[in-house]
Amino acid sequence: MSDFCFRGENVGGNRDSATGTKCGRWNPTTEQVKVLTQLFSSGLRTPSTNQIQKISNQLSFYGQIESKNVFYWFQNHKARERQKRRKVDKDVNCSENSISINSFTQTHFTQLYHVSEPKRVIETLQLFPLNSFGESESKNKRIHGSDCGENTMFSYTEEEQMDHPPLDLCLSFM
Amino acid sequence: MSDFCFRGENVGGNRDSATGTKCGRWNPTTEQVKVLTQLFSSGLRTPSTNQIQKISNQLSFYGQIESKNVFYWFQNHKARERQKRRKVDKDVNCSENSISINSFTQTHFTQLYHVSEPKRVIETLQLFPLNSFGESESKNKRIHGSDCGENTMFSYTEEEQMDHPPLDLCLSFM
């Protein structure tokens, strides 16, 4: 199943612009998404302006990107994780509720806004290696992990094209 | 309309035995679509989280469904109606506003992207909730202290009787 759904991501050389693809909005490459996701997984949620700048700067190697893209990405990612959590929280009950669902039986709004804040991140996300991390597995899941497996394993190989900067994000962050 | 034309209304689980895949995407039953459409026709455009939950809960009787399905359904339905409307409108609004904002943190983008509001569907059918005040739930007073009144009261009169549960949506909504 083709769950991976990168739309037009271009690993090799992202068409800068002014080509066939309309550059209406930012289309992140898989590398960019991967890095951003890892940063998020590392606990980074609301990067400062400075961090945004640096992230954007680093990611610009993989393709066209602006600071605001990074900004929005984190905003959206954070918001959606929470939103999803809220929506999925209690739909666990299957379709076995016959009738008699009164209005007051809706007492399972578990206000558990406990999103388990990842301890405010360490000031030095030295989480990812300086070099090409092999992306063995870990957090490669799609943002919107659905109920059905959601494998979403990016099946692209990157060994052959690691001529880009070794992602020294952790260095330039602080 | 073929009434009993469940397209996978397997209560046990929505799985496509043909391919073995667990679940591709939500396949609403005719009943579900009918109810959703009616709700939309009644004026409901953007149900709140609670409403989504209740709708989903009710519709789960007819088949597998999740909250996010309801959410997406309304999003898409509304968006597509507007989209079509826009196409018909044939508005050659070549508003070419190149966003030259690099400092998003500075201030909010001053973009006057004001689309023609499609006259907000008739929202006048706020008859009245059939049930009394849902004191138990009512409003979760946010710290924001903003006014409440997010209750999209609507009442759709279901004339035709169904051979399934009495669809007390209007009851459980509020």
Place this chain on the structure above:
DNA sequence: AGCTTATGAATGAACG
């Protein structure tokens, strides 16, 4: 059977 349409799902961008 392939193409087209309809629609579920996802997400970047922006608003209040």
Place this chain on the structure above:
DNA sequence: CGTTCATTCATAAGCT
């Protein structure tokens, strides 16, 4: 921040 809009991708259903 939470919510909403707009655009796009992916896929099931429908049509020729």
